Amino acid sequence: xxxxxKDQEKVEVKEAPKKEEIKVETxxxxxxxxxxxxxxxxxxxxxxxxxxxMTRYSPVxxxxxxxxxxxxxxxxxxxxxxxxxxxxxxxxxxxxxKHSGIQKTVTVRKTSFGVAVERIFPLNSKLVQKIxxxxxxxxxxxxxxxxxxxxxxxxxxxxxx
Amino acid sequence: MIQGLIGKKIGxxxxxxxxxxxxxxxxxxxxxxxxxxxxxxxxxELKKVQLGLVEERKIKNVAKPMKGHxxxxxxxPTRVLKEFLITDEGSEKINLGDNIKxxxxxxxxxxxxxxxxxxxxxxxxxxxxNFAGGPKTHGSMHHRRPxxxxxxxxxxxVLKGQKMPGRMGGDTKSIKGxxxxxxxxxxxxxxxxxxxxxxxxxxxxxxxxSFKRS
Numbered sequence: 001x002x003x004x005x006k007d008q009e010k011v012e013v014k015e016a017p018k019k020e021e022i023k024v025e026t027x028x029x030x031x032x033x034x035x036x037x038x039x040x041x042x043x044x045x046x047x048x049x050x051x052x053x054m055t056r057y058s059p060v061x062x063x064x065x066x067x068x069x070x071x072x073x074x075x076x077x078x079x080x081x082x083x084x085x086x087x088x089x090x091x092x093x094x095x096x097x098k099h100s101g102i103q104k105t106v107t108v109r110k111t112s113f114g115v116a117v118e119r120i121f122p123l124n125s126k127l128v129q130k131i132x133x134x135x136x137x138x139x140x141x142x143x144x145x146x147x148x149x150x151x152x153x154x155x156x157x158x159x160x161x
Numbered sequence: 162m163i164q165g166l167i168g169k170k171i172g173x174x175x176x177x178x179x180x181x182x183x184x185x186x187x188x189x190x191x192x193x194x195x196x197x198x199x200x201x202x203x204x205x206e207l208k209k210v211q212l213g214l215v216e217e218r219k220i221k222n223v224a225k226p227m228k229g230h231x232x233x234x235x236x237x238p239t240r241v242l243k244e245f246l247i248t249d250e251g252s253e254k255i256n257l258g259d260n261i262k263x264x265x266x267x268x269x270x271x272x273x274x275x276x277x278x279x280x281x282x283x284x285x286x287x288x289x290x291n292f293a294g295g296p297k298t299h300g301s302m303h304h305r306r307p308x309x310x311x312x313x314x315x316x317x318x319v320l321k322g323q324k325m326p327g328r329m330g331g332d333t334k335s336i337k338g339x340x341x342x343x344x345x346x347x348x349x350x351x352x353x354x355x356x357x358x359x360x361x362x363x364x365x366x367x368x369x370x371s372f373k374r375s
Binding site for chain 2: 057
């Protein structure tokens with residue numbers, strides 16, 4: 001008796017999964033048939049739903065050297081005066097780098113004939129033609145605003161070697 | 162020509178011109194949109210077209226009646242549906258399932274943006290209606306209050322439309338005269354000068370300035 005029962009159970013077990021499998025197949029087929037885009041034009045459309053990185057729409061310049069506070073740099077800047085264009089060079093110390101990405105600016109300070117001049121250049125502007133780094137200085141902070149209160153010999157920075 | 166598109170606000174950034182000026186821009190994913198339905202008026206003229214924004218969408222999440230609506234036009238399910246006016250010019254060429262792209266707009270053209278503003282919640286009269294408020298000191302006790310809301314026995318009631326505290330923001334607003342800075346048809350991107358209403362990720366409607374409400 002026991003052997004017979006076991007055989008019956010086995011048969012049942014074997015039959016059951018087969019039925020399920022068939023059912024699943026038929027269901028998926030139906031869904032697929034409905035999901036197919038019928039129009040050829042519709043298939044060509046690229047489907048994207050991700051929030052893209054903003055730098056894609058405003059590419060950041062990569063041709064400029066890496067700057068740091070305390071660097072002494074030469075900025076070649078295009079100046080348009082009276083319809084004529086020429087290049088102006090501004091050489092001085094980097095006292096601050098602000099913002100990131102496309103908004104990045106550099107503040108350059110120089111002293112000529114005893115008068116200190118500071119200029120802020122937007123690094124991604126097309127008017128900034130090139131930047132040369134002449135030397136690096138040994139500094140301990142990222143913003144060198146304390147140089148504004150110093151004069152002459154005291155306003156020097158040690159060169160980094 | 163179809164007079165508008167459905168878009169999605171992505172965010173803001175800035176663009177440099179050749180003269181060195183900075184233009185603040187809003188990035189919008191504009192289209193591609195599919196023509197889902199043609200709206201024909203009593204005189205059998207095609208005046209409106211229903212567009213849908215193409216975005217990734219699971220078919221199991223589309224309601225059955227809507228599935229039928231999309232199958233009629235033989236297009237995959239789209240996200241937002243909106244009717245747009247069309248001009249008589251080239252209206253015969255429009256077919257169901259047509260792919261409308263951002264190239265209906267040109268650079269330096271002005272457009273109208275319709276979107277939902279950011280919800281600010283329940284706000285007082287100073288933020289909501291730009292009231293001046295009272296003095297802060299000298300024993301005033303009338304800091305951010307609205308003040309008088311009406312007259313005396315005649316009319317004996319507060320007039321309708323009196324500016325008072327309440328829910329602010331979350332309204333549908335349209336802004337005219339927004340300049341198109343750049344159109345990128347390949348990536349379906351439009352750059353617009355300045356800001357537009359709503360959060361990043363909100364859906365907006367971009368209309369040509371020549372469009373007229375029916």
